[in-house]
Amino acid sequence: MKKKLSLSAASPRAKAEHGTSLLTAFREIRELIVHGRLSPGTWILEAELAERLNMSRTPVRGAIHWLQREGYILEHRNVKKSRMIVAPLTKEDANELYIIIGRLEGIAGRGVAVLPVAERKELCAQLQELNDRLQVISKDRDAPPGEIFENDRSFHRLIIKYGAGARMTTLHKAIEPQTERYWRLYASSIIKDLYLSVAEHDEVIRGILAGDPDRVETGLQVNWLKGSERLGHVIEIFGERGSW
Amino acid sequence: MKKKLSLSAASPRAKAEHGTSLLTAFREIRELIVHGRLSPGTWILEAELAERLNMSRTPVRGAIHWLQREGYILEHRNVKKSRMIVAPLTKEDANELYIIIGRLEGIAGRGVAVLPVAERKELCAQLQELNDRLQVISKDRDAPPGEIFENDRSFHRLIIKYGAGARMTTLHKAIEPQTERYWRLYASSIIKDLYLSVAEHDEVIRGILAGDPDRVETGLQVNWLKGSERLGHVIEIFGERGSW
């Protein structure tokens, strides 16, 4: 069915630079998953991906384990062998994911709330600018979904950058990107609720300016919780993807 | 310096069972790190570990990446190559770690607080039993530290088991074990404050029985926060390990 010989004959193996294959594989495969090119629930074949990415199984294998640890891939393990599948997208998982991120960012939120006033003002200026942009976009029916997502993401990443320590930053970088899968699948429907998120962001900014850790933490938790609820409605309507 | 030939000559390579090397490597190396056999800050050499564990570099390599993702190993990366070092133990890191776990367990705490009464009672009976045992141990000067740690751990893991979803459970399993490094290093000094933790656990149990999510979440957060503070004092006194 699949011509085995094509590999040695057709692909000269471009050899990117050396030392970049693992990272490349990780990014590429994650991209495939996020964009739905690898459907939720799909079985993952190392050899197939290796051929697709034009590299050997070794870095692909590493990337798969990495993606597994970050939640993009699940392990269906028998006694010794393990089959990997693309993690399904479910309402429960989305809810859990959003709650977790809300709590984590809440911690960073406490961090920024106790920064010196000067830094807080500087940060809030940037946050405000991002949120203003979101406000504008929210009134534009034809706004590109990608820009909205990146904008919202920047808002939250700024808070991490200013308020989180090394460990939190690492953890956040591992978990937060997973929201993109849900976002992309249900993007069009989420947009119309965008103004709600803008208001929640405003509350966070005010909390930071007031230097109130509890208010900031709560504000961020609420933002993600409400987001989870909005997303949940959409998933219920459209049905879950990845239970196939 | 290091005899290269010894590998093929001396080690018959026991070959555990096949398909178990990666997991074995992960566990063994983590054990080495947790028990301080690999000191914080030490450079990690794949070949050395492979020889030590009597396997090839391949599973060792996988295990190292895994441990890196879980925070036991850090990457000291130049442009392209990456040197791995055992993660140092610092006051700041401990604080961050404990706060994070507190927030995560808090979520699970909300979960158990809304379980049906029957399950809550069943759970609380088990929790109470564990905490009673801790209470007894806390009055025993010569109590084995290992038992205390395992007992405390069981308490928290029970809450996760009953109140957390799949994603939370995975995340908790990845993060919580890292507390053991701090615990082991400063165990003797922490024990004398154990009665405080027992009281905090009691508050959690009462919150669960009352079916009050906020109370349970706060209780767990406080337990970890106070633990972080207690640990911080000890670290300050003894000095940080791993800045060598």
Place this chain on the structure above:
DNA sequence: TCGTTTTAGAATGTATTCAAAATAGTCGAC
């Protein structure tokens, strides 16, 4: 025709080999 057993193929796990890059050490020039 259905069930069981055996065998062939496919996919994962591990070892080994090969390549590239960084670091350390040495030699030479100023």
Place this chain on the structure above:
DNA sequence: GTCGACTATTTTGAATACATTCTAAAACGA
């Protein structure tokens, strides 16, 4: 004597080769 460049060794990254196990299909028997 010191600084810099070049070389050699060490170590990581990737590819390929090999072993094992799981799956599934086919054949044989009831």
